[in-house]
Amino acid sequence: MEFRKRPSISWDMLGGRPFRLWRYKELIPIPDDVQIISLGEGGTPLTKLVKSLDQLGLREAYAKFEGVNSTGSFKDRGMTVAMTMAKYLKVPLVACASTGNTSASMTAYASRAGIKPLIVLPKGRVARGKLSQAILHGARIILIEGGFDNALRVILEVSRRGIVYPLNSINPWRIEGQKTIAYEIIDEIGDPDWIVVPVGNAGNITAIWKGLVELKRFGLIDELPRLAGVQTAGAAPLVRAFKMGLEEPLPVENPETIATAIGIGRPVHGSRALRAVRGSKGIFLEVSDEEILEAQRILARYEGLGVEPASAASIAGLKKLREEGIVDRDEKVIAIATGHALKDPDTALLHETTSYEAKDIREALTLIQRLTSA
Ligand code: AN7
Numbered sequence: 001m002e003f004r005k006r007p008s009i010s011w012d013m014l015g016g017r018p019f020r021l022w023r024y025k026e027l028i029p030i031p032d033d034v035q036i037i038s039l040g041e042g043g044t045p046l047t048k049l050v051k052s053l054d055q056l057g058l059r060e061a062y063a064k065f066e067g068v069n070s071t072g073s074f075k076d077r078g079m080t081v082a083m084t085m086a087k088y089l090k091v092p093l094v095a096c097a098s099t100g101n102t103s104a105s106m107t108a109y110a111s112r113a114g115i116k117p118l119i120v121l122p123k124g125r126v127a128r129g130k131l132s133q134a135i136l137h138g139a140r141i142i143l144i145e146g147g148f149d150n151a152l153r154v155i156l157e158v159s160r161r162g163i164v165y166p167l168n169s170i171n172p173w174r175i176e177g178q179k180t181i182a183y184e185i186i187d188e189i190g191d192p193d194w195i196v197v198p199v200g201n202a203g204n205i206t207a208i209w210k211g212l213v214e215l216k217r218f219g220l221i222d223e224l225p226r227l228a229g230v231q232t233a234g235a236a237p238l239v240r241a242f243k244m245g246l247e248e249p250l251p252v253e254n255p256e257t258i259a260t261a262i263g264i265g266r267p268v269h270g271s272r273a274l275r276a277v278r279g280s281k282g283i284f285l286e287v288s289d290e291e292i293l294e295a296q297r298i299l300a301r302y303e304g305l306g307v308e309p310a311s312a313a314s315i316a317g318l319k320k321l322r323e324e325g326i327v328d329r330d331e332k333v334i335a336i337a338t339g340h341a342l343k344d345p346d347t348a349l350l351h352e353t354t355s356y357e358a359k360d361i362r363e364a365l366t367l368i369q370r371l372t373s374a
Contacts, residue, residue: 021077021180027214028081028176030088037083037113041069041076042180046188046334051302056315057322061333062192063305063315064185067340071133073308074181074204074338075105081177082167083109093118095164097151099200099261100130101339106167107137118164120144120151125260127308127344147254148200149266169203170268178204182211185334191221193331196321198313198338199229199238199284200262202273208336209276225334227282228327229273230317232257232289237265238273242284247271258289258347261310261339283326287316295319297351299337306341306348314338 020043022036045068049061066074083106086094095118096106103119103126110117119134123143134141144151152168159166169175181204185192197205205227215221231239235255241248249270255263267273277284287295289309296312299305314335321327341348356371358364 021080021177024180024183027183028180030081030085030173030176034084034088036080037087037109038080039070039076039108039112041080042184044068044184046185047303047305049303052298055298055302056319057329058318058327058333059330061318061335062189063299063303063307063335063337064181065305065307065337066181067305067307067311067337067343071101071105071108072129072340072343073101073105074178074336075101076109077180078169078174078177078203078207079105079109079167082171082173083113083115085173086115086165086167087113089165091115091165093164094167095119095155095158096167097121097148097155098126098130098168099148099263100126101261101343102168103139104130104133104137104343107134107139110139111137116140118142120154122147122151122263125263127260127346129340129343129345148264152266152268168268169201169207175203175207175210178207179211179214181336182208182215186212186215186221189332191223192225192334194228194282194318194321194327194333195225196228196230196314196318196333196335198259198262198310198317198336199231199273200235200264200267200310202229202238202267202269204336204338205229206269206272206276209280212280224280227277227280228317228321229277229282229284230313231284231286232259232262232292232313233286234289235263235265236284236286237267238270239284239286241270241274242277247274249274257292257309259292259309259313260344261308262313283321285317285320287313287320291316291320293347293350296341296347300341300351305337307337308339308341308343309347311337311339 295316
């Protein structure tokens with residue numbers, strides 16, 4: 001297949017318009033006769049950073065803004081492929097454990113497919129935007145104590161017993177859809193020097209590496225970019241393993257971070273991710289909650305990009321990689337902005353602002369006059 005040419009598949013499945021991600025259908029190993037379950041995912045903007053470059057110490061950097069996928073996160077890429085296969089396999093019930101985004105995505109796609117969704121969430125640790133999506137799309141929800149890792153154990157057990165079809169990233173179709181981020185980046189700007197990815201369960205970074213390796217094998221790129229996986233100080237099982245030269249993640253009990261999306265102590269794809277990052281001559285690093293909030297503010301106020309805390313981790317990581325001299329000023333860098341700011345309104349509201357109250361029009365006008373006459 002020629003990479004830039006659209007494959008000849010029928011576009012009549014989403015109101016007659018082409019699917020963005022599904023332009024790569026020939027590179028996704030699913031049967032030809034599937035009915036594609038899509039909400040128009042992929043084809044997200046690769047936004048060139050402009051006003052924040054000085055603060056980041058770079059000349060050329062981009063944010064791949066996955067927040068504009070249909071449910072507001074990168075999870076829709078894997079979900080469209082996995083739900084397409086769930087429908088093809090005629091499963092009656094799909095399920096996942098989630099820090100929020102996977103469940104928001106799965107419930108929407110389940111509705112589209114007409115399959116019943118069941119989700120297990122860590123109680124008190126899912127951002128409100130994500131929880132509201134699952135409620136809106138109509139899921140049976142189990143809130144469990146003990147964090148995401150406990151929720152996933154439940155899903156693995158009910159899957160093993162054949163009660164549900166799992167749509168966590170242990171499902172290989174999720175990875176097949178997810179890898180298309182790499183295709184889009186290479187398609188759009190050729191090969192970058194670095195791709196910086198926030199890491200929780202490590203499905204995304206593993207999938208991106210798979211996509212890159214495939215492109216190299218097809219002869220579509222010469223050099224493989226280096227991968228930087230970013231975790232938070234309170235949930236860094238892969239950073240710890242990477243530093244110690246281990247091949248398995250070093251589990252973290254009770255992970256705590258403002259970036260609840262990546263508050264994961266036992267990443268399922270941990271060993272694959274360690275191999276991927278080492279294979280790319282890359283690095284795992286951690287950032288603090290404060291650094292995440294600062295990066296979120298930089299993206300929002302200098303670039304107009306509203307991202308959730310886990311996504312800001314990639315920019316915080318990038319800033320640190322530059323400060324430590326690991327990334328060079330002249331290197332071309334992509335940061336994956338995995339989810340939209342609206343996912344976590346409570347964290348957005350923590351940012352400093354200036355607001356006043358007026359009880360009527362007159363008072364508002366007087367106030368504005370006073371504020372603007374200085
Ligand atoms: C915004 O939704 O794990 O390393 O259950 O929501 O592939 O896990 C979310 C993860 C990064 C980390 N950014 O991706 C879930 C879930 C955002 C996320 C990640 C997540 P992985």
